[in-house]
Each structure stands twice: as C-alpha cells, then as structure tokens.
Amino acid sequence: MKKIKLAFYSASGCSGCMLSFFDLEEFFISSERFSIVWAPMFTNSKLEDLEKIDKIDVTFIEGSIRLSEHEEIVKILREKSEKVVALGTCAVFGGVPGLSNFYSTEEILSEVFGSDKEVPKPRLLLDGKYELTLPEFRDEMRRVEEVIDVDHFVPGCPPSEDQLLKIIDFNFEEKWIVEKSSVCNVCPRKVEEIKVSSVKRAFERDDGRCFLIQGILCFGPLTPGNCEATCVKVNVPCRGCYGAFPNVRDFGAKVVDLLSSIAEKNIAEELSRKYPNLARVIYAYTLPSAIINKRVRKR
Amino acid sequence: MKIIAFACQWCAYRSADLAGTLKYEYPSSITIIKVPCSGRVETEFILKALAEGADGVFVAGCPKNECHYRKGNFVAELKTSILSNILPEFGLESSRIAFLEVSSSDAKKFVEFARNFDERVRSLGRNPIRRYSHEKD
Incomplete structure (x- = not known):
C-alpha cells in the first residue's frame, strides 16, 4: 500500500495544535497508512532534507507568519505539496500572537531585549568560516493564507478531536473543517x-x-x-x-x-x-x- | 478630504434632499450613501470605509423613538459610540466617526452638523492609514 506522505511545520505557533494529533489514539492506530517525511518539531528534519523531497501529499502548517524564514519554508512546502492545511486558529486567523500587530517592531524588540545593544546581531563563527544570519523580523503578523494558497482551514486552539478525526481519514473535501453552529x-x-x-x-x-x-x-x-x-x-x-x-x-x-x-x-x-x-x-x-x-x- | 455618510432613507437622506431643494450649502467632501435604516450599517462598513482611506464617517438616522423599524437608530448610535472607544487602540482618532439624529424636515440641522463635522475632521488632518501609505509610495 502506498503511504500518504505528511509534513508538519510550525511557524510562530506554540506547537499545541500538532501535539493534539499525538493525543489521539487513532493517529497511532492508523499510523501504517502514512509516513511523516518532514517535521522539524519531532523528527530530525533540516532545510536541506526538505529540498531533497520531491512530493508531499498533505502539509499541516501551524502558527502565523512573522519571520522571513517562516515565509520561505512555507513557500517551499506549498510548491511540493498537493494539499496544504492551515491547522489551528493562529494559521487561519492569526491567533494570540497576532495581537503583536498592536505594537511596532521596535516596541516588541525593546520590550524583549531591553536596550538596542542587546538585540541579537549576525555574527561570524569559527574565525570567519561560517556566517551566522538571523531571519528578518517583519513589520506585521500575517495569516498563512496571505502568503500562500491554503486548501483547507481547521481553526481551533487547539482543534477538537472530531475535527482531527476527520483529518486523519485523509479524504476530506470541504474547505473549512469546523462546526456550522455556535x-x-x-x-x-x-x-x-x-x-x-x-x-x-x-x-x-x-x-x-x-x-x-x-x-x-x-x-x-x-x-x-x-x-x-x-x-x-x-x-x-x-x-x-x-x-x-x-x-x-x-x-x-x-x-x-x-x-x-x-x-x-x-x-x-x-x-x-x-x-x-x-x-x-x-x-x-x-x-x-x-x-x-x-x-x-x-x- | 473625504467623508462618508450613511443616511437612512426615511429621515436623514430626506433631510439632505431637502437641504438641496432649499439650496443650503454643505461641504462637498461629504459623500452620502443611502441605507434602508441606520441600524443596517454594520461596524464592518465603517471600518472598511476608514481602512480604504475615508477621513471621517458618520451615520445619520431618525430622531429618538421615531425609527421606522423601532430601534434601528438606537443600535446605530450605540455601535458608533462603542466603535469610537475602540478606534484609539488602532491609532485612529475617535472623533472621526459620529452619529447624527435628524428628522426629515430638519434640513438646517443636517447642514449644520455636516459643516461642523467637516471642520472637526479637517482639524484632525487626513486619515493616518492613507497618510502613511501615501508617504511610502
């Protein structure tokens, strides 16, 4: 049987949505049906590994987009995968990290690092052999949808069991996997x-x-x-x-x-x-x- | 300067109409949009007008207890006042939005309010959303 290839990526999220998969017994029971090809959170997956993969069936993206790194990886994932699922409220609507839009980049950095002097800067490692670069911190928090096309939306903080059960069947069609009543x-x-x-x-x-x-x-x-x-x-x-x-x-x-x-x-x-x-x-x-x-x- | 006015078809729009018939003058910056009832104006409409660069928005409806749909004007008034308390958190001045109650025969009140509101918005300057996005271009 051909296994379904899955990828998981957490942008600026708390990984809670991904962990809620591991709370499900059904996820482990049906684990012979799929293989996880790229998931930096719980497997040893590097950016080079992602570039080597040629096709992913379903990609789950969690968290909203703030850094240039998030944006790049999400774009690569979109190219390689057939279906992209925005998992969790952060990916779909921006979530709690989205409240940072009330503050400017300078305000956030000075709140976290105190003065400007303490803000981390790119450094040279090993006598100039490697250059360490930091991803760019963008002005605003964005939803995944604003950066790439998303096929399915699964809001929730974290998504509930019945939503996840629908997902791990892997033959869902509807765009929004969410209850229609309040x-x-x-x-x-x-x-x-x-x-x-x-x-x-x-x-x-x-x-x-x-x-x-x-x-x-x-x-x-x-x-x-x-x-x-x-x-x-x-x-x-x-x-x-x-x-x-x-x-x-x-x-x-x-x-x-x-x-x-x-x-x-x-x-x-x-x-x-x-x-x-x-x-x-x-x-x-x-x-x-x-x-x-x-x-x-x-x- | 661009001001959007949502006017209810029973009172406010008619008073603006009457102002035209009586040849009263009010600022040309005001664009009136006719709505069935002032209560129909959703918060999204006002926010969208501001986000697209309107410098001021006002909602005009019937006088108290004279709404043709019983409490539409009350809803509109409360909506604008809640929204005006929220706007400063987004960096916009709360006096950019207002509510006006006016009867269909009171063209004078409409014109006076329109002039005052135009002056008030002019003193605030242009909408910061438009101002800063323009500077970037």
Missing part, C-alpha cells in the same frame, strides 16, 4: 432572549445565568461550537478561540454589532470603563484577519 448551541446556560443592561467583568459575581444577560462579555454566539462549550461548563465566558465563522470577515466588528443589538440602554461608556482595552479583548484571536489589522503608525 457555542450557544452546545452551551448549558440556555436562554430565550438576551438583553444586556449593565457590564461586568468575568471575575465579578456569576449567578449561573447566560453570561451575556449578566453583562459579562462572552463571544459564544459568534464562535463555532466544536469545543462543546468547555469553557462555559467550567464557568468561564467564551473568548472566541475558534475564531469567526467561514463567512465572517471581521470577528471584532461582529462583536460590536452583537453588543449594540442586544443592549437595552447605552452601555458604551460603561463598557470602555470596565474593559479599557476592549479591542484587545474582542480581537484576541483574530487581529491579523480584521479589516484594520494593525495599529496605524508612521513607517
């Missing part, structure tokens, strides 16, 4: 009608009713419900880690639409007082995919 559909806190008249933070007293009725920001109505409302079941409001539905362009804008249509009175002032950085809350997972996707700054 978190509210699987949420145990059922309500008839949502009306908001005050705003609360998530750590304030919770009386067990729907979070939105109490005035706590919950993005359940806008988020695909693959997670089976795991967070709400442990009394934490949904933060939208599955990103937006496939037909939604801008998640944060939809949150503003949602809030304004369920509010009973003008809560704007209270909202900005309780959530001083509201944009960072509503765009927590989807900033690079937003219409205005970064802080405007002088170049």
Whole structure:
C-alpha cells in the first residue's frame, strides 16, 4: 500500500495544535497508512532534507507568519505539496500572537531585549568560516493564507478531536473543517432572549445565568461550537478561540454589532470603563484577519 | 478630504434632499450613501470605509423613538459610540466617526452638523492609514 506522505511545520505557533494529533489514539492506530517525511518539531528534519523531497501529499502548517524564514519554508512546502492545511486558529486567523500587530517592531524588540545593544546581531563563527544570519523580523503578523494558497482551514486552539478525526481519514473535501453552529448551541446556560443592561467583568459575581444577560462579555454566539462549550461548563465566558465563522470577515466588528443589538440602554461608556482595552479583548484571536489589522503608525 | 455618510432613507437622506431643494450649502467632501435604516450599517462598513482611506464617517438616522423599524437608530448610535472607544487602540482618532439624529424636515440641522463635522475632521488632518501609505509610495 502506498503511504500518504505528511509534513508538519510550525511557524510562530506554540506547537499545541500538532501535539493534539499525538493525543489521539487513532493517529497511532492508523499510523501504517502514512509516513511523516518532514517535521522539524519531532523528527530530525533540516532545510536541506526538505529540498531533497520531491512530493508531499498533505502539509499541516501551524502558527502565523512573522519571520522571513517562516515565509520561505512555507513557500517551499506549498510548491511540493498537493494539499496544504492551515491547522489551528493562529494559521487561519492569526491567533494570540497576532495581537503583536498592536505594537511596532521596535516596541516588541525593546520590550524583549531591553536596550538596542542587546538585540541579537549576525555574527561570524569559527574565525570567519561560517556566517551566522538571523531571519528578518517583519513589520506585521500575517495569516498563512496571505502568503500562500491554503486548501483547507481547521481553526481551533487547539482543534477538537472530531475535527482531527476527520483529518486523519485523509479524504476530506470541504474547505473549512469546523462546526456550522455556535457555542450557544452546545452551551448549558440556555436562554430565550438576551438583553444586556449593565457590564461586568468575568471575575465579578456569576449567578449561573447566560453570561451575556449578566453583562459579562462572552463571544459564544459568534464562535463555532466544536469545543462543546468547555469553557462555559467550567464557568468561564467564551473568548472566541475558534475564531469567526467561514463567512465572517471581521470577528471584532461582529462583536460590536452583537453588543449594540442586544443592549437595552447605552452601555458604551460603561463598557470602555470596565474593559479599557476592549479591542484587545474582542480581537484576541483574530487581529491579523480584521479589516484594520494593525495599529496605524508612521513607517 | 473625504467623508462618508450613511443616511437612512426615511429621515436623514430626506433631510439632505431637502437641504438641496432649499439650496443650503454643505461641504462637498461629504459623500452620502443611502441605507434602508441606520441600524443596517454594520461596524464592518465603517471600518472598511476608514481602512480604504475615508477621513471621517458618520451615520445619520431618525430622531429618538421615531425609527421606522423601532430601534434601528438606537443600535446605530450605540455601535458608533462603542466603535469610537475602540478606534484609539488602532491609532485612529475617535472623533472621526459620529452619529447624527435628524428628522426629515430638519434640513438646517443636517447642514449644520455636516459643516461642523467637516471642520472637526479637517482639524484632525487626513486619515493616518492613507497618510502613511501615501508617504511610502
């Protein structure tokens, strides 16, 4: 039997999405069906090895794109592979690392390295025999889709078991492997009608009713419900880690639409007082995919 | 200078129409887009207008309790005020967007608001998104 050739690559992600494959027994049971040809995270795979490979069947890319190195490798992978799957919210929408778009490159580097002097610089190794170069740090975080063509999108932080089971069958056709109904559909806190008249933070007293009725920001109505409302079941409001539905362009804008249509009175002032950085809350997972996707700054 | 106005077809658009009939003058920078109801204007529309380089955006609807669809103007007002609190985080001034309630016979109010808003946006200068992308070219 011809084995399916797989490649895994993690750009600026946390490797959690890849590890969720290894949480599945089914992945190991069906392991005779495929072979992993290139995966720098858990096999000894170098860039030269990738250049030697002539064809990959399915490539999983995790994490968003920031460094020039990510961009180069992702482009090579696209050339060699038949199907490219963006795995996880970071690859699909930009994810939490995408929040760095609120800051400039200088701000990030000075926050991490202190002064400019400590920023790592290319050095010469072994008396000038090898030149060590560092990849370029780009101005903004980008989604995988902005760099290469992506065939399938699997959002989730990390993707749920039922999504992964669909993937390891390797004959999926649909472009978006995600639930079509929202978190509210699987949420145990059922309500008839949502009306908001005050705003609360998530750590304030919770009386067990729907979070939105109490005035706590919950993005359940806008988020695909693959997670089976795991967070709400442990009394934490949904933060939208599955990103937006496939037909939604801008998640944060939809949150503003949602809030304004369920509010009973003008809560704007209270909202900005309780959530001083509201944009960072509503765009927590989807900033690079937003219409205005970064802080405007002088170049 | 480019200002986009989303005007509801029942009140705001008619008041702008009346302003034309009465030969009132308002700044030529304002481009009016007719919408069925001010509540129909999604946040995405406003963000997209700003991202494409509009210097200011305002949404105009019916006076309080006079919306033809009961609470469209309330939704629009709340939407613009929430959005104006968010915009500074993106480096845009919150006074670039506004909400106006005006009745269909009140052409004077529309014209006055249009002039004031144009002045306000002019004092802020051009939209930074356009300003900086232009400098790059």
